Amino acid sequence: MSGAVLPAVLGRFEWIDLPFVRAWENPTISEIIGAGAGALVVVGALAVAGLLTITGRWRWLWTEWLTSLDHKKIGIMYVVLAFVMLSRALIEAVLMRMQQAIAIGHPGFLTNDHFAQLFSTHGSIMIFFMAMPFLTGLMNYVVPLQIGARDVAFPWANSIGLALTAAGAGLMMASLVIGQFSTGGWSGYPPYTGLAFSPDVGPDYWIWAVSIGSLGSTIAGINIACTIYKLRCPGMTFMRLPMFCWTSLCTSILMIFAMPPLTVATALLALDRYLGFHFFTNDLGGNVMNFANLFWLFGHPEVYIVILPAFGVYSEVVSTFSTKLLYGYTSLVIATMTIAVLSFTVWVHHFFTMGQSANINAAFGIATMAIGVPTGVKIYDWIWTMFRGEVRFTVPMLYSLAFMTTFVIGGVTGIVLAIPPLDYVFHNTLFLVAHFHNMLIPGTLYGMLAAYNYWFPKAFGFRLDERWGRRAFTCWVVGFYLAFMPLYVLGASGMARRTAEIFEPDFRPWLYVACGGAFILLAALGSLSVQLWVSVRDRDETRVTAGDPWDGRTLEWSTAAPPPEYNFAVLPTVTRRDEFYEGKRDGNPYSPPVRYDRIEVPRGSILGPAIGLAAMSCGFGLVWHMWWLAGLGLTGAAAAIIARSFVRRTDRIISPGEIEAIERRWLTAVHEHRPISRELERTRANHGVAEAMPT
Amino acid sequence: MSRSVHVGLTLGEEGGPHHQQAESDLFGFWVFLMSDALVFALMFATYGAMLVGTAGGPGPRDLFELKPTLIETALLLASSFTWGMASISLKYGDGKPGLLAWMGTTLLLGMCFLFMEANDFATMFAKGAFPARSGFLSAFFGLVPLHGLHVLAGCIWILVMAVQVILIGTDDRTKTNLLRLGLFWHFLDVIWIAVFSVVFLGGLTR
Numbered sequence: 001m002s003g004a005v006l007p008a009v010l011g012r013f014e015w016i017d018l019p020f021v022r023a024w025e026n027p028t029i030s031e032i033i034g035a036g037a038g039a040l041v042v043v044g045a046l047a048v049a050g051l052l053t054i055t056g057r058w059r060w061l062w063t064e065w066l067t068s069l070d071h072k073k074i075g076i077m078y079v080v081l082a083f084v085m086l087s088r089a090l091i092e093a094v095l096m097r098m099q100q101a102i103a104i105g106h107p108g109f110l111t112n113d114h115f116a117q118l119f120s121t122h123g124s125i126m127i128f129f130m131a132m133p134f135l136t137g138l139m140n141y142v143v144p145l146q147i148g149a150r151d152v153a154f155p156w157a158n159s160i161g162l163a164l165t166a167a168g169a170g171l172m173m174a175s176l177v178i179g180q181f182s183t184g185g186w187s188g189y190p191p192y193t194g195l196a197f198s199p200d201v202g203p204d205y206w207i208w209a210v211s212i213g214s215l216g217s218t219i220a221g222i223n224i225a226c227t228i229y230k231l232r233c234p235g236m237t238f239m240r241l242p243m244f245c246w247t248s249l250c251t252s253i254l255m256i257f258a259m260p261p262l263t264v265a266t267a268l269l270a271l272d273r274y275l276g277f278h279f280f281t282n283d284l285g286g287n288v289m290n291f292a293n294l295f296w297l298f299g300h301p302e303v304y305i306v307i308l309p310a311f312g313v314y315s316e317v318v319s320t321f322s323t324k325l326l327y328g329y330t331s332l333v334i335a336t337m338t339i340a341v342l343s344f345t346v347w348v349h350h351f352f353t354m355g356q357s358a359n360i361n362a363a364f365g366i367a368t369m370a371i372g373v374p375t376g377v378k379i380y381d382w383i384w385t386m387f388r389g390e391v392r393f394t395v396p397m398l399y400s401l402a403f404m405t406t407f408v409i410g411g412v413t414g415i416v417l418a419i420p421p422l423d424y425v426f427h428n429t430l431f432l433v434a435h436f437h438n439m440l441i442p443g444t445l446y447g448m449l450a451a452y453n454y455w456f457p458k459a460f461g462f463r464l465d466e467r468w469g470r471r472a473f474t475c476w477v478v479g480f481y482l483a484f485m486p487l488y489v490l491g492a493s494g495m496a497r498r499t500a501e502i503f504e505p506d507f508r509p510w511l512y513v514a515c516g517g518a519f520i521l522l523a524a525l526g527s528l529s530v531q532l533w534v535s536v537r538d539r540d541e542t543r544v545t546a547g548d549p550w551d552g553r554t555l556e557w558s559t560a561a562p563p564p565e566y567n568f569a570v571l572p573t574v575t576r577r578d579e580f581y582e583g584k585r586d587g588n589p590y591s592p593p594v595r596y597d598r599i600e601v602p603r604g605s606i607l608g609p610a611i612g613l614a615a616m617s618c619g620f621g622l623v624w625h626m627w628w629l630a631g632l633g634l635t636g637a638a639a640a641i642i643a644r645s646f647v648r649r650t651d652r653i654i655s656p657g658e659i660e661a662i663e664r665r666w667l668t669a670v671h672e673h674r675p676i677s678r679e680l681e682r683t684r685a686n687h688g689v690a691e692a693m694p695t
Numbered sequence: 696m697s698r699s700v701h702v703g704l705t706l707g708e709e710g711g712p713h714h715q716q717a718e719s720d721l722f723g724f725w726v727f728l729m730s731d732a733l734v735f736a737l738m739f740a741t742y743g744a745m746l747v748g749t750a751g752g753p754g755p756r757d758l759f760e761l762k763p764t765l766i767e768t769a770l771l772l773a774s775s776f777t778w779g780m781a782s783i784s785l786k787y788g789d790g791k792p793g794l795l796a797w798m799g800t801t802l803l804l805g806m807c808f809l810f811m812e813a814n815d816f817a818t819m820f821a822k823g824a825f826p827a828r829s830g831f832l833s834a835f836f837g838l839v840p841l842h843g844l845h846v847l848a849g850c851i852w853i854l855v856m857a858v859q860v861i862l863i864g865t866d867d868r869t870k871t872n873l874l875r876l877g878l879f880w881h882f883l884d885v886i887w888i889a890v891f892s893v894v895f896l897g898g899l900t901r
Contacts, residue, residue, distance in 0.1 A: 222726050223723075225726060261733075271837060278832075
């Protein structure tokens with residue numbers, strides 16, 4: 001069963017491209033796992049579609065969510081996407097750990113090719129379709145509320161950003177069902193991913209998934225930055241911005257500047273593969289170093305794109321749950337900006353071994369170590385914030401504490417890797433894998449999970465279950481240490497990364513421990529699901545409709561939970577940092593205004609999802625050489641953008657009467673419930689009104 | 696809070712909500728252009744790094760001609776001037792005809808530019824200078840047609856805006872989009888100056 005099927009329509013598709021056919025013809029465990037994963041995608045999609053049909057929720061999904069331009073809903077959809085992709089990439093990680101634990105002097109159960117696809121998809125998904133959507137969703141949800149705005153600067157572009165990210169993620173999922181993914185790692189280095197060595201569809205899936213996703217991120221970055229620059233409420237000067245907004249601003253600036261190099265790198269690789277250009281080939285004047293430079297010119301700032309928002313989350317969480325003003329606010333602002341600037345000066349440390357002079361390596365090594373300074377400042381600021389504070393060990397706070405200790409360990413191993421002569425020893429070993437997981441898991445994942453637990457009550461009006469939250473937390477921390485500390489040892493002993501078969505029996509115990517750790521991490525993901533399930537089931541007991549469950553400090557806590565579509569009936573005026581917290585202590589922060597004015601909110605648009613679908617079709621068509629589909633997708637996207645420029649009724653007006661009804665309902669809830677002290681915040685007594693205890 | 700608002704075309708009441716909205720819209724477009732400028736900067740850097748990669752094929756001196764590129768430069772600069780006239784006519788003019796005439800002239804100049812550029816590429820192809828020939832030619836055909844594609848997008852955009860001016864008139868949204876289009880068009884001029892200086896003049900004087 002080989003040979004192209006209907007090449008005029010289906011391009012280079014062959015039956016053998018279906019994992020089910022491959023598993024039928026060659027029923028090895030490796031192929032069966034591949035077919036099982038593909039089947040899971042198909043069955044999962046059908047199950048969701050079936051559920052929507054049975055419950056009659058298609059229209060609801062379409063009008064309330066997919067076409068919505070409300071920044072809060074777009075933010076939530078980003079986070080849902082991130083959780084779906086996290087599940088896939090974590091399962092892949094477990095498979096890889098199992099393979100390495102089994103494949104000691106033995107081929108294991110995965111073929112080399114399958115193993116390579118797993119580490120490529122795991123990395124690509126975790127960065128582009130887990131971390132990026134999670135933090136973008138978070139910024140989308142929280143930033144406008146924190147700066148006292150009614151929406152982001154460009155609500156329509158916001159929905160395009162989401163749709164493009166989802167389109168990229170869709171291509172990643174499609175690669176499980178049709179064809180295969182790249183085997184070239186998440187960084188996709190040519191010449192290996194060039195036409196000469198990888199003529200299959202894999203690198204094309206990588207190119208288009210990443211390109212489309214990065215376009216979405218550029219748009220999101222522009223949007224968040226403009227929102228913070230232009231839509232702050234009266235009195236919200238830059239030095240009164242909540243810390244999360246500062247880190248979001250720096251992340252957005254990094255996105256604006258760091259996404260273009262990635263777009264250029266993937267586009268030039270595409271030109272090499274599709275039109276026979278010689279940017280990165282071995283022959284005729286191509287130069288792979290151009291790719292390395294372009295990719296890491298993106299890749300290093302990317303590290304800070306995914307870490308800075310988490311730093312912002314920790315700043316909010318530590319301050320709130322220590323009941324203290326954030327210590328060293330100005331130094332944190334300066335440190336954040338310094339990190340953002342320095343992040344563009346260190347990219348060469350990703351390829352110290354690629355032959356530039358010792359002087360260049362020394363300069364980039366020193367710049368790399370310099371980043372440790374502002375990061376250290378931050379750690380001290382958080383510690384000083386807790387010092388003599390009334391620290392409450394809630395789930396977000398636990399993540400923050402685990403982060404501080406774990407991240408410092410990762411930082412120290414980063415200093416080791418920043419020394420070029422040592423890097424020559426550790427380059428391409430598991431030591432590096434241990435290091436960057438040691439940065440990204442506490443530095444991004446813990447931050448995102450802290451944020452999820454912290455802001456969930458704001459978004460949905462009820463708290464997440466504490467017990468399962470703690471269980472999940474314990475599993476994430478224990479699992480992390482067991483899974484990654486052994487990798488330091490293995491890396492220092494010389495075990496190369498991305499190895500499908502191991503020939504050194506002494507590595508066995510460490511690989512077993514790491515595999516056990518991976519299973520605990522899987523249990524952590526399971527605990528998160530249970531936590532969500534239990535929380536939804538028991539939501540009537542944990543409602544915090546009034547909107548302020550944690551004695552919050554910043555403006556987002558001054559609204560109902562969930563906040564109304566327009567966020568603020570009257571735009572707040574800010575006179576100091578932590579306006580809401582101080583306001584609670586000065587008197588009644590919940591007094592209704594004299595009168596309500598009508599508010600314009602953006603009307604939903606089908607063109608956002610349409611552009612996402614068009615982009616995905618275009619990418620899919622390019623992968624499979626279905627030129628008609630690629631052309632159709634591209635034309636469709638352009639047509640949608642042009643069509644939008646003709647639309648004039650972009651806003652919907654909410655009348656003063658409607659607003660008053662909504663606000664009155666909320667204010668009644670606020671006054672009905674007894675303000676509770678901080679000690680009771682994790683009990684059923686918490687309805688979202690905090691007692692203004694003295695600090 | 697006192698903020699300086701965009702000093703370009705006044706849209707409706709000075710300092711009013713529409714003005715504020717336009718201010719934010721245009722700021723966003725400036726940021727987008729900055730991101731786009733970075734794409735060009737990286738393409739220039741790649742071009743510079745690949746000048747040595749001619750792989751025995753034709754180099755800049757064998758391929759570039761000063762005369763057509765100089766005319767192309769003049770065309771684009773003239774089109775920026777005519778777009779400026781379109782903007783003035785939008786602000787002070789008394790109707791659509793003047794605005795549309797200047798927009799049409801700009802479009803015509805842009806299309807002449809594209810035609811001449813396509814002709815240049817055809818001449819290079821005739822000399823066997825295809826992008827697949829060498830790393831240097833890949834970098835050339837990665838950079839210069841990228842600017843051309845932008846000009847093409849700009850031309851389509853002018854057409855779309857002309858249709859809107861005719862069908863909808865110059866309401867706030869049309870005005871904002873015309874302002875953005877203006878920024879885009881002038882931006883392409885700036886990029887072309889760099890292309891002309893670095894690629895063509897630089898290549899011929901090497």
